[in-house]
Amino acid sequence: MRFLLRRLGFFVLTLWAALTINFAIPHLLPGSPVTAMMARYHGRLNGAALQAVESALGIDTHQSLFGQYLSYLKNCATFNFGTSVANFPTPVTTIVGTAIPWTLGLVGVTTVLAFLIGTAIGSIAAWKRGGKLDSVLPPLFVVGTGLPYFWVAIMLIMVFGEVNPWLPTAFGSDNTVTTGWNSDFIGSVLQHAILPAAAILVTSIGTWVLTMRNTMVTTLAEDYVRMARAKGLPGRRIMVDYAARNSILPNLTGFAMSLGFVVSGAVLVEYVFSYPGVGYQLVQAVDNEDFPVMQCLFLVITVAVLLSVLLADIITALLDPRTRSAR
Amino acid sequence: MTNLLRAIRHNGKAAAGLFILLLFLLMALVPGLIAPGDPARITPDTSLGISGQHILGTTAFGQDIWVQVVHGARPALLIAVVSGLFATVLSVLIGVSAAYLGGVWDDVLNLFTDVVLVIPTLPLVVVIAGYFAHHSISVMIIALVVTGWSYGARQLRSQALSLRNRDFLEAAKVRGERRSYIIVFELLPNMTSLIVANFLGAALYSILTASGLEFLGLGDVNTYDWGTMLYWAQNQSALQTGGYVWAAVPGLCIALLGTAFALLNNAFDEISNPALRPVRRLRVAA
Numbered sequence: 058m059r060f061l062l063r064r065l066g067f068f069v070l071t072l073w074a075a076l077t078i079n080f081a082i083p084h085l086l087p088g089s090p091v092t093a094m095m096a097r098y099h100g101r102l103n104g105a106a107l108q109a110v111e112s113a114l115g116i117d118t119h120q121s122l123f124g125q126y127l128s129y130l131k132n133c134a135t136f137n138f139g140t141s142v143a144n145f146p147t148p149v150t151t152i153v154g155t156a157i158p159w160t161l162g163l164v165g166v167t168t169v170l171a172f173l174i175g176t177a178i179g180s181i182a183a184w185k186r187g188g189k190l191d192s193v194l195p196p197l198f199v200v201g202t203g204l205p206y207f208w209v210a211i212m213l214i215m216v217f218g219e220v221n222p223w224l225p226t227a228f229g230s231d232n233t234v235t236t237g238w239n240s241d242f243i244g245s246v247l248q249h250a251i252l253p254a255a256a257i258l259v260t261s262i263g264t265w266v267l268t269m270r271n272t273m274v275t276t277l278a279e280d281y282v283r284m285a286r287a288k289g290l291p292g293r294r295i296m297v298d299y300a301a302r303n304s305i306l307p308n309l310t311g312f313a314m315s316l317g318f319v320v321s322g323a324v325l326v327e328y329v330f331s332y333p334g335v336g337y338q339l340v341q342a343v344d345n346e347d348f349p350v351m352q353c354l355f356l357v358i359t360v361a362v363l364l365s366v367l368l369a370d371i372i373t374a375l376l377d378p379r380t381r382s383a384r
Numbered sequence: 385m386t387n388l389l390r391a392i393r394h395n396g397k398a399a400a401g402l403f404i405l406l407l408f409l410l411m412a413l414v415p416g417l418i419a420p421g422d423p424a425r426i427t428p429d430t431s432l433g434i435s436g437q438h439i440l441g442t443t444a445f446g447q448d449i450w451v452q453v454v455h456g457a458r459p460a461l462l463i464a465v466v467s468g469l470f471a472t473v474l475s476v477l478i479g480v481s482a483a484y485l486g487g488v489w490d491d492v493l494n495l496f497t498d499v500v501l502v503i504p505t506l507p508l509v510v511v512i513a514g515y516f517a518h519h520s521i522s523v524m525i526i527a528l529v530v531t532g533w534s535y536g537a538r539q540l541r542s543q544a545l546s547l548r549n550r551d552f553l554e555a556a557k558v559r560g561e562r563r564s565y566i567i568v569f570e571l572l573p574n575m576t577s578l579i580v581a582n583f584l585g586a587a588l589y590s591i592l593t594a595s596g597l598e599f600l601g602l603g604d605v606n607t608y609d610w611g612t613m614l615y616w617a618q619n620q621s622a623l624q625t626g627g628y629v630w631a632a633v634p635g636l637c638i639a640l641l642g643t644a645f646a647l648l649n650n651a652f653d654e655i656s657n658p659a660l661r662p663v664r665r666l667r668v669a670a
Contacts, residue, residue: 202588202646204642
């Protein structure tokens, strides 16, 4: 219990830090984002829009900095993120809300898949240490971690979209099919997800393979593994129940800690494929200097990562009795 | 230091990584000798294919792709090395002091490290860059350093923790050495390989993130960096108009440089943790 409470405390603290960074950036940087936007939209921005931006960014010239901070926190707690500037007067929450399911479907599913497959490959490589698999795969995955996500995406488009026009290379689905729970739409969505998912998989799987392999190599040297061998247990059982089971916890912690990096790469992949998710919208918002949308998206991405970290912590607590014992 | 060099020579991955790195270093030092010409020069020969005159063809603006690629090595290496270096210094300062000071300091610094670690960096860097009207290399390096030190700090802290109670440090304490002396002359030399591995990891992070930012158009679009080349290639729909070389080669260079850092990083992991070395080599050594 104490472990979970501590992790919950960490979650709240990190959330607060992210909120504060989000508030501090427009306030600390030189120049006012509001005047920057006025210049960009050349007076096409009316008073109501300007006020919306100011309240979304927590900038209020009539209040002290601390007062501005408090009302900003209150707005965040009530999901009041103001209105978009580029698509005035659409509320920010509407824009962000339509983007979330796409990212959750693509990045969420692919990340979990990459973790599971990577962990499996890593444990097999460690088990057959020095074998064919172990001498070929790890160096290959080291190379994989050095590849830029967006370039892998570009190359996939080149090979499977332009040279051989086999798969769709842009957007989340065909705009000819009607959105909804029908087989045409679902098929189209799946088809559009293949290439972006492949790009994320290729570049992120290597980390899990390598950490799992390296942890398991250490675990395999433990006495209880030797004991299991001495007892004459079948190799499969030693590999899965003795070695892999004890190595998966550090890998899970590593997974939680590296999620930020994976999500960062996914932002670029979404952009390359014009996939209508959170990352693509973020880049669009930056291009349009749509600061309210930009801020809300950064918060959404951060909160998603923090929630996943918390989830990984809960799973750790369930799997590892040591974290549950009162210390 | 000689031990490190010998270890690199005996490690295939390290040797391969070092070779690629030296190749790019040569490009960065004397780009004019390898590919004479001005990477920015716009000519009427647009979108040419591979030929004797233009080894890799030309861009949609008629610029020579080979010249751009060679001249792009300098800014890419500069960003990777400078931000990798500063991030490593920050990691050492925070990670090692957390471990050595212990107590409340350790708790605070460790918590700070974890908070920075889980906040997704690229969206943060994108947001920071978004607020700057003029994008320059220095803004990018600052953003990369601020977001890139945390992973290393965590690793260095745990290694410093395991070294903290070793006999040689106790001996130094009994001798009456000052704290700063113990940290700089006793503790840090024993962490050299992990610090080097961290520098390589931070450099890898920097080159990948920086080129990602430049690709999004958040870098200085007037320099000829590989990420910026990809930005212009995407901007001019190179893939849709058959400009495959323009879209492929700059990314290949980023990937190669990234791979060089990743290979060296992995090799240093093996050097600092002998348990991870390939089995065959262990047998030869025995």
